[in-house]
Amino acid sequence: MTTSLSIDVQLSDDDLAAALRADARAGLTATRKSLPSKWFYDVRGSKLFDAITELPEYYPTRTERALLRDRAGEIALAAPGVQELVELGSGSSEKTRLLLRAFGARGALHTYLPQDVSETALREAADWIHTEFPALSVHGVVSDFTSMLGALPRRGRRMVVLLGGTLGNFARPQRAEFFARVREILDPGEHLLLGVGLAVDPAIMVPAYDDAAGVTAEFNRNVLHVMNERLGADFVPNRFRHVAVWDAENEWIEMRLEATEDHTVALGELGLSIPFAAGEQMRTEISAKFRLDAFRAELAEAGFPVQCSWTDPDDRFALVLGSM
Ligand code: AVJ
Numbered sequence: 001m002t003t004s005l006s007i008d009v010q011l012s013d014d015d016l017a018a019a020l021r022a023d024a025r026a027g028l029t030a031t032r033k034s035l036p037s038k039w040f041y042d043v044r045g046s047k048l049f050d051a052i053t054e055l056p057e058y059y060p061t062r063t064e065r066a067l068l069r070d071r072a073g074e075i076a077l078a079a080p081g082v083q084e085l086v087e088l089g090s091g092s093s094e095k096t097r098l099l100l101r102a103f104g105a106r107g108a109l110h111t112y113l114p115q116d117v118s119e120t121a122l123r124e125a126a127d128w129i130h131t132e133f134p135a136l137s138v139h140g141v142v143s144d145f146t147s148m149l150g151a152l153p154r155r156g157r158r159m160v161v162l163l164g165g166t167l168g169n170f171a172r173p174q175r176a177e178f179f180a181r182v183r184e185i186l187d188p189g190e191h192l193l194l195g196v197g198l199a200v201d202p203a204i205m206v207p208a209y210d211d212a213a214g215v216t217a218e219f220n221r222n223v224l225h226v227m228n229e230r231l232g233a234d235f236v237p238n239r240f241r242h243v244a245v246w247d248a249e250n251e252w253i254e255m256r257l258e259a260t261e262d263h264t265v266a267l268g269e270l271g272l273s274i275p276f277a278a279g280e281q282m283r284t285e286i287s288a289k290f291r292l293d294a295f296r297a298e299l300a301e302a303g304f305p306v307q308c309s310w311t312d313p314d315d316r317f318a319l320v321l322g323s324m
Pocket of ligand 1: 031050060164165166168169208209285286287
């Protein structure tokens with residue numbers, strides 16, 4: 001059998017720049033400023049995120065990895081006949097190999113399709129997976145999964161996978177929209193596997209987003225570096241303090257950047273000048289945490305009745321398999 005390795009760049013640097021400009025203009029001119037969290041992940045941001053996953057406080061990654069290690073076989077049994085595993089926001093693909101091994105061992109899987117907004121991360125991951133799994137064709141796609149799902153090539157019976165708690169970056173209306181879009185690229189009987197963080201004691205959750213070593217703070221401020229590099233902005237990152245809070249009403253962790261002094265930032269390419277007041281906070285990420293029953297109901301309502309779900313012994317993280 002011959003297998004192939006390819007990377008399809010569907011999002012050029014120009015497309016990225018245009019999208020970033022639009023997001024920066026909308027987010028930074030609003031009364032309550034915000035920036036979308038997807039802009040954290042340039043080369044430096046992706047590295048900082050990988051460093052976060054190894055912090056003692058950041059339990060989601062290692063909890064999900066242990067779940068995948070223990071349950072990948074059951075997941076493969078619950079989703080038989082999958083030929084193409086489509087992973088959205090695949091990043092380093094580090095945990096996915098546990099799924100690839102389990103699905104590969106059961107025979108039908110022939111293609112891994114990792115999708116990510118970061119071309120560097122995607123190339124590295126695709127090379128590495130193809131070396132480790134020579135029996136799989138690896139077809140990487142650089143794109144934005146919130147708007148470009150329809151452009152993913154189809155090579156067989158699919159399972160779409162979104163791991164790591166990435167779904168939590170969306171509030172409920174955006175999740176509903178995401179599920180509707182995934183439905184459009186799946187056929188009846190195909191699957192959606194989600195890895196989501198569960199709501200636990202804030203004393204556990206908050207430190208995961210506010211670590212003692214300050215890696216998350218640096219990751220948070222990285223969005224300012226991205227604005228400087230890609231938009232010619234003149235943010236001074238250390239004029240902003242990292243803030244992470246548990247929003248009990250919305251059941252999400254919110255990350256913010258708080259201006260430490262009154263100052264103005266010029267957004268070079270946009271010709272905008274943005275005033276910040278001392279103490280003003282700008283939202284940079286939400287990371288929703290779920291209650292399993294409510295989440296199963298949400299997925300069923302979105303057209304993905306849940307077949308199976310798996311949680312770790314401390315109920316901090318869940319893998320949830322919905323099927324059309
Ligand atoms: C990769 C989006 C799932 O929300 O936990 C880590 C990103 N932000 N620390 C998360 C993140 C702060 C992470 N996701």
